[in-house]
Amino acid sequence: MKSREYQQIDPQAPPTPTQTPLPHHHQADGVDRRKEPRTPRRKWEVFPGRNRFFCDGRIMMARQSGVFPLTLGLIFLTSGLFFIFDCPFLVKHLTRCIPAIGGVLFVFVLITLLQTSFTDPGILPRATPEEAADIERQIDDTGNTSYRPPPRTKEVLINQQVIKLKYCFTCKMFRPPRTSHCSLCDNCVERFDHHCPWVGNCVGKRNYRFFYTFIVSLSFLTAFIFGCVTTHLALRAQGGKGLVFALQESPGRYPYMPNVFKLSLTHLFTAVELAICFFSVWSILGLSGFHTYLVASNLTTNEDIKGSWSGKTGEGVTNPYSHRNIFINCCSVLCAPMPPSLIDRRGFLPADESAQTSGVDIELPNLNNKSEINVCTQETKGLLESAALSPLLATSCPQGKPQTALSCPDNSPALKSDPSLELSQRRGQAHPNSKTYGSTSPLRTYTGLHKHKRASSHTARLTFDSHVSPDGDHGSKPKGHQGTKFATLH
Amino acid sequence: MATEFHNLQELRHSASLANKVFIQRDYSEGTTCRFQTKFPSELESRIERTLFEDTVKTLNNFYAEAEKIGGQSYLEGCLACVTAYLIFLCMETRYEKVLKKIGKYIQEQNEKIYAPRGLLITDPIERGMRVIEISIYEDRGSSGSSSGSSSVSGSTAR
Numbered sequence: 001m002k003s004r005e006y007q008q009i010d011p012q013a014p015p016t017p018t019q020t021p022l023p024h025h026h027q028a029d030g031v032d033r034r035k036e037p038r039t040p041r042r043k044w045e046v047f048p049g050r051n052r053f054f055c056d057g058r059i060m061m062a063r064q065s066g067v068f069p070l071t072l073g074l075i076f077l078t079s080g081l082f083f084i085f086d087c088p089f090l091v092k093h094l095t096r097c098i099p100a101i102g103g104v105l106f107v108f109v110l111i112t113l114l115q116t117s118f119t120d121p122g123i124l125p126r127a128t129p130e131e132a133a134d135i136e137r138q139i140d141d142t143g144n145t146s147y148r149p150p151p152r153t154k155e156v157l158i159n160q161q162v163i164k165l166k167y168c169f170t171c172k173m174f175r176p177p178r179t180s181h182c183s184l185c186d187n188c189v190e191r192f193d194h195h196c197p198w199v200g201n202c203v204g205k206r207n208y209r210f211f212y213t214f215i216v217s218l219s220f221l222t223a224f225i226f227g228c229v230t231t232h233l234a235l236r237a238q239g240g241k242g243l244v245f246a247l248q249e250s251p252g253r254y255p256y257m258p259n260v261f262k263l264s265l266t267h268l269f270t271a272v273e274l275a276i277c278f279f280s281v282w283s284i285l286g287l288s289g290f291h292t293y294l295v296a297s298n299l300t301t302n303e304d305i306k307g308s309w310s311g312k313t314g315e316g317v318t319n320p321y322s323h324r325n326i327f328i329n330c331c332s333v334l335c336a337p338m339p340p341s342l343i344d345r346r347g348f349l350p351a352d353e354s355a356q357t358s359g360v361d362i363e364l365p366n367l368n369n370k371s372e373i374n375v376c377t378q379e380t381k382g383l384l385e386s387a388a389l390s391p392l393l394a395t396s397c398p399q400g401k402p403q404t405a406l407s408c409p410d411n412s413p414a415l416k417s418d419p420s421l422e423l424s425q426r427r428g429q430a431h432p433n434s435k436t437y438g439s440t441s442p443l444r445t446y447t448g449l450h451k452h453k454r455a456s457s458h459t460a461r462l463t464f465d466s467h468v469s470p471d472g473d474h475g476s477k478p479k480g481h482q483g484t485k486f487a488t489l490h
Numbered sequence: 491m492a493t494e495f496h497n498l499q500e501l502r503h504s505a506s507l508a509n510k511v512f513i514q515r516d517y518s519e520g521t522t523c524r525f526q527t528k529f530p531s532e533l534e535s536r537i538e539r540t541l542f543e544d545t546v547k548t549l550n551n552f553y554a555e556a557e558k559i560g561g562q563s564y565l566e567g568c569l570a571c572v573t574a575y576l577i578f579l580c581m582e583t584r585y586e587k588v589l590k591k592i593g594k595y596i597q598e599q600n601e602k603i604y605a606p607r608g609l610l611i612t613d614p615i616e617r618g619m620r621v622i623e624i625s626i627y628e629d630r631g632s633s634g635s636s637s638g639s640s641s642v643s644g645s646t647a648r
Contacts, residue, residue: 111574125618130510156517163517173620177521191521209567210575321520332559335567338583339557342618 044345048126049187057345059118062185066197068117074276075113075218079106081273082225085266086232093235098228105221112214113199120341121204122190124171124179132172139167159320178321180302190339193294194301203301206341209334212291219284226277229270298322298329505608505627513546513622523553525614525622532626537607545599545611546622549592556588589615 044057052061061068079102087099127135139152152167154174165174168181171188175181180192182202191205203211294304298321303309309319323329511532516524527546529539566584570577596613604611604624612623 108574111576115575124620127620128617128623131512131617131621131623134510134512158517158520165517176515176620177517209571213571213575328559331564331567334571335564336559337557337563337566337585338570338578340583340585340589340615342615344616 040348042345043343043347043349046349047343047345049123050185051123051187053345054118060120060201060345061117062195062201064184064197065200068198068200071113071198074280075106075109075221078225078273078276078280079221081269082228085269086225086228086273089232089235090228094231102221102224102228105217105224108217109214109221112210112217115210116196116203116207116214117199117201119201119207119210120343120345121202122192122206122339123185123202123204123341123343124173124176124188124190125343126171126188127173135167135173161317161320163320178300178303191300192302206339212295212334215284215288215291219281219288222277222280222284225273226281229273229277233270233274295330295333296326298333507625508628509626511624511626513624515620522557523614523619524550530624533609533624536609536626537604541603545603548595549614549622552588552592552595556585 042057044053044060047053050063052063052065053059054061082102083099087102090098152174154165154167155162156165156177157163158177163177165177167173168175168188170181170186173188175188176190178191179188181188182192182195184195185202187202189202189204191208193203193208193211195202196211199211199214201207291301293299294301297319299309299319303319309317323332509532511530513525513528513530516526518524525546527543527550529542533542563584592615593613596611600611608627610625610627612625614620614622617623
């Protein structure tokens with residue numbers, strides 16, 4: 001009914017009737033758009049990737065936290081045991097600096113770990129529908145989109161070297177150089193290094209320096225604790241006097257326990273520390289060394305494992321991003337200006353854009369211009385996609401999901417070979433297959449937003465009704481179509 | 491300024507979107523942020539080539555300034571590392587400062603040059619720094635939608 005009224009409006013008719021259908025949506029001056037009755041939502045609430053957000057979008061992690069709690073637990077446990085059992089002894093026998101150094105290292109490790117886990121690694125937002133359509137138009141000259149085309153690539157010249165850019169079917173764009181799509185997080189990440197289950201997040205352009213500082217300081221911490229524990233045990237075992245001294249000291253600490261048991265307790269905890277540190281030190285030192293090499297040659301784990309620049313192809317391919325100078329490479333990776341987060345987690349969704357589109361739709365019947373109608377349909381689609389329905393409404397959706405699986409092999413070698421990611425591989429296999437994971441991601445993303453479902457569906461219905469359905473009450477066809485979409489989400 | 495902003499809003503509300511042009515990234519110098527200065531054919535009738543190229547070149551210069559690795563960025567990086575990167579929570583980074591400058595520049599360009607021609611540039615940061623999106627609006631009337639005489643509801647601008 002609403003649309004019929006619009007169609008009957010004579011272009012020369014006075015403007016006032018057109019404004020009555022939407023009195024409280026379309027502010028005439030359009031200066032303040034925040035007069036929506038419902039609370040504006042933030043963009044993180046409709047983020048299509050597989051991420052978790054806390055503190056109203058300030059903190060983000062991958063949805064699979066991996067073994068991040070274990071990492072935290074191990075660090076706290078080992079450091080705690082160190083401060084409780086080793087420090088008092090060593091302060092008496094050696095120097096007071098030991099707990100100070102240990103404390104500084106511990107705080108450093110903790111802060112950098114949290115920063116690595118909670119920072120946006122450099123996620124690229126997905127392409128808007130207009131952008132995706134523009135790219136499709138440039139590729140598909142024939143206009144044939146009935147079957148899934150082969151993986152698309154585009155070649156660019158970087159520092160006189162030919163680099164192939166791949167098309168990401170999930171994000172609907174050509175991935176910039178050094179960008180890779182993480183299958184676990186379902187996001188394209190810039191300068192993708194790897195997905196680290198120990199920190200529960202991807203490591204990419206924005207948090208690589210935090211990750212590197214974390215593993216370097218952690219290797220110092222574990223080496224330090226290892227050294228202190230070894231010294232502690234050595235000093236205790238050095239002479240009978242040491243043991244006796246310990247025995248005499250013990251009652252002071254644990255007045256109600258038998259002496260022998262107290263000594264065993266101390267030794268037990270020290271032994272636990274020793275075991276954890278022994279196994280950690282080698283792996284973490286190894287990882288630090290590996291990443292130091294990567295930083296010095298301006299490589300990512302992904303590139304190193306795939307052998308992109310090692311000349312596997314037989315030609316003289318060298319890393320085009322390297323500055324050919326170790327110092328400059330290190331500085332450009334670790335000391336470059338911090339790039340901004342591109343996903344604007346805490347920005348507000350343009351909720352009143354629906355009203356604006358309706359305002360524009362009023363013009364539609366006055367112009368017999370197909371392209372405008374198509375554009376407006378696209379805009380409506382864009383709106384709906386911004387309300388977190390993008391994977392479902394995009395026409396290439398069925399192609400998108402299998403292609404995510406195809407893009408997975410890009411990342412799986414990285415996941416398999418990195419020593420820090422052995423666990424992720426096991427977890428990846430234990431989990432529902434990442435290929436199916438991709439296809440269920442919109443459902444998983446959306447079911448987490450129960451309270452916003454109605455709001456977004458209401459928005460979507462408004463735009464559909466105003467310019468697609470012939471009758472005002474929620475018409476059967478488009479609404480039914482939409483109803484189907486929502487039904488699948490439930 | 492208020493009048494011009496009003497005109498931009500009028501552009502959005504009263505004109506109808508005809509097309510969008512996307513200026514892609516130029517990766518010839520690596521992963522630093524640069525946009526292609528190639529003049530798109532859709533804009534040929536709407537704006538002069540030199541104006542467009544000036545805008546894109548200025549934007550490229552801004553981004554190069556933001557990402558420049560030099561003495562100052564080394565100091566900032568080292569200081570940040572020493573403080574376990576906590577200063578990023580307190581300070582506005584250099585990149586963010588330059589992004590604000592870019593936002594102001596784009597708004598100024600829109601008001602002075604692009605809106606009178608029925609065009610609108612979207613800040614690349616809103617598109618993930620992948621493209622510069624230029625929206626082309628249909629001319630609604632003789633003098634376009636930037637004239638203050640066109641009434642608020644654009645349907646009369648016929």
